[in-house]
Amino acid sequence: MKIAVIAPCWFPVPPTGYGGVEWVVSLLADGLVDVGHDVTLFASGDSHTKARLAAVHPVAPSEWIGRSFWELRHILHCYERADDFDVINDHSGPVAATLAAAIETPVVHTVHGPLEGEPGDLYDQVSRVAPRTSFISLSMNQRKPRPDYNWLANCSNALDLSVYPFRPQRGDYLLFLGRLSPDKGAHRAVAVAMEAGLPLKIAGKMREPKERQYFAEFVEPHLGGGIEWLGEVSHGEKVELLQHARATLFPIEWEEPFGLVMIESMACGTPVIATARGAVPEVIEPGRSGIIVEDYRIIPAALEEADRLDSRELRRYVEERFSPMRMVRDYGKAYELAVERAHA
Numbered sequence: 001m002k003i004a005v006i007a008p009c010w011f012p013v014p015p016t017g018y019g020g021v022e023w024v025v026s027l028l029a030d031g032l033v034d035v036g037h038d039v040t041l042f043a044s045g046d047s048h049t050k051a052r053l054a055a056v057h058p059v060a061p062s063e064w065i066g067r068s069f070w071e072l073r074h075i076l077h078c079y080e081r082a083d084d085f086d087v088i089n090d091h092s093g094p095v096a097a098t099l100a101a102a103i104e105t106p107v108v109h110t111v112h113g114p115l116e117g118e119p120g121d122l123y124d125q126v127s128r129v130a131p132r133t134s135f136i137s138l139s140m141n142q143r144k145p146r147p148d149y150n151w152l153a154n155c156s157n158a159l160d161l162s163v164y165p166f167r168p169q170r171g172d173y174l175l176f177l178g179r180l181s182p183d184k185g186a187h188r189a190v191a192v193a194m195e196a197g198l199p200l201k202i203a204g205k206m207r208e209p210k211e212r213q214y215f216a217e218f219v220e221p222h223l224g225g226g227i228e229w230l231g232e233v234s235h236g237e238k239v240e241l242l243q244h245a246r247a248t249l250f251p252i253e254w255e256e257p258f259g260l261v262m263i264e265s266m267a268c269g270t271p272v273i274a275t276a277r278g279a280v281p282e283v284i285e286p287g288r289s290g291i292i293v294e295d296y297r298i299i300p301a302a303l304e305e306a307d308r309l310d311s312r313e314l315r316r317y318v319e320e321r322f323s324p325m326r327m328v329r330d331y332g333k334a335y336e337l338a339v340e341r342a343h344a
Helices: 021-033 068-079 095-102 116-127 186-196 209-222 235-244 260-267 296-307 310-323 324-342
Strands: 002-006 038-042 053-054 087-090 105-110 134-137 151-154 174-177 200-203 227-231 246-250 273-275 291-295
Touching: 002 021, 002 068, 021 038, 021 260, 038 068, 038 209, 053 296, 068 087, 068 209, 087 095, 087 324, 105 116, 105 310, 151 324, 174 186, 186 209, 186 227, 186 246, 186 291, 186 296, 200 209, 200 235, 209 273, 227 260, 235 260, 246 260, 246 296, 246 310, 260 273, 260 310, 273 296, 291 296
Parallel strands: 002 038, 002 087, 038 053, 087 105, 105 134, 134 151, 174 200, 174 246, 200 227, 246 273, 273 291
Antiparallel strands: none
């Protein structure tokens, strides 16, 4: 099958730092090539892939993130060649999902964000303007606000376990990895660490004005006394942090579509303690791969239970549930269905 995969244009594939979507796209494109598909990856020119790389931007335009000019040129670079492909799988966002109405080749759009509130209102318009665009969810919970969309399949994210080596050496610190925004809950992780009297390491993306404001108001005043801000770390630094943490905190207060950091932590043998929101109950098996709590205030009391989890079992769980082969197989079936529907 001739498949085009559109990555977001803002960061290279795979990313050198922040970029959960880019990691998934990299793994998917390479996996599709490995099983024999003819794959073209539309990404920035500083990307690396087993697929054919098609780039209109020689270097990822990270400094222009969110600007329509760079995004449109990237998407149209693929759609101008739409007739070359049997199916196009877009991971870049609602703009590409909407523009799919202008081409005949079936477009499968993976929804990487939430479908509540304003994002859901936007996708309602996308669905009306481009009704032939098919959607893939990352979790079944992600669909709940919009169950009537043209859903094609549910394809969970996966990890390349070779870049998440299993060498757990649990330390005494708690770890928070993620975007610096209220919904991700770095400030709640701070509260947990203070309550438990434990050190906390915080790392993640803080590039946009709202993220900087949130950090300045709710996180920065508490730094010191064992609470440490590390900034945006490299992949290798992230893995080392995960390997040596006592537990990874995931105190979200929003409908998280998936939560890649949870399986990253499990793969390294470190338990996750997460609040029961979004896809958390679909990603964590309580008592086997992590601990789920109803309220972040319960997390300090859950630490001893997390300590009892077997690090090797955490790794096995990820190998069983979130392997690249499983993700590639699920996407392959979705593409076949999309082509069948297009020719029905």
